[in-house]
Amino acid sequence: MKILFVCFSLALLFLVQPILAQQDSNQFLIQEYVKQSERQKKTGLVMLGAGVGAVVLGTVLFAAAWDSGSGFAGGASVFFLAAGSISTLVSIPIIISSASNGRKAGKLSMGLGQTQALQAPGFSPNACPTISFSLPLNAQKR
Numbered sequence: 001m002k003i004l005f006v007c008f009s010l011a012l013l014f015l016v017q018p019i020l021a022q023q024d025s026n027q028f029l030i031q032e033y034v035k036q037s038e039r040q041k042k043t044g045l046v047m048l049g050a051g052v053g054a055v056v057l058g059t060v061l062f063a064a065a066w067d068s069g070s071g072f073a074g075g076a077s078v079f080f081l082a083a084g085s086i087s088t089l090v091s092i093p094i095i096i097s098s099a100s101n102g103r104k105a106g107k108l109s110m111g112l113g114q115t116q117a118l119q120a121p122g123f124s125p126n127a128c129p130t131i132s133f134s135l136p137l138n139a140q141k142r
Helices: 002-020 022-068 072-103
Strands: 108-119 121-132
Touching: 022 072
Parallel strands: none
Antiparallel strands: 108 121
């Protein structure tokens, strides 16, 4: 019985560290959300800009083909108009997903925090209620 008690006590002693390390993984998850949000925002804005540019170029080519009757310019204008429209429409969900990941990164959460209290046999973990608010400002500058 004493051996079982000693083994159980040692197991609990070694399980304290992984519980404390969960806050680091949460911070890592928040940073990953911020990085993913910034990458998606950049991708969405590049696609939006390229799409709008292609639509403008297609419109100009269509006007030139209309005046000159050129078949090549007419075909190119249809291609640029279609590609630009598709690129612009695809960029909208990417930008929305970027905003969603940004909201996931910064939010208010309530939980139990672990503190280390010095007592006679050594350090012992104590749980206390915590409120945490995380608001990432800019992950690229770190």
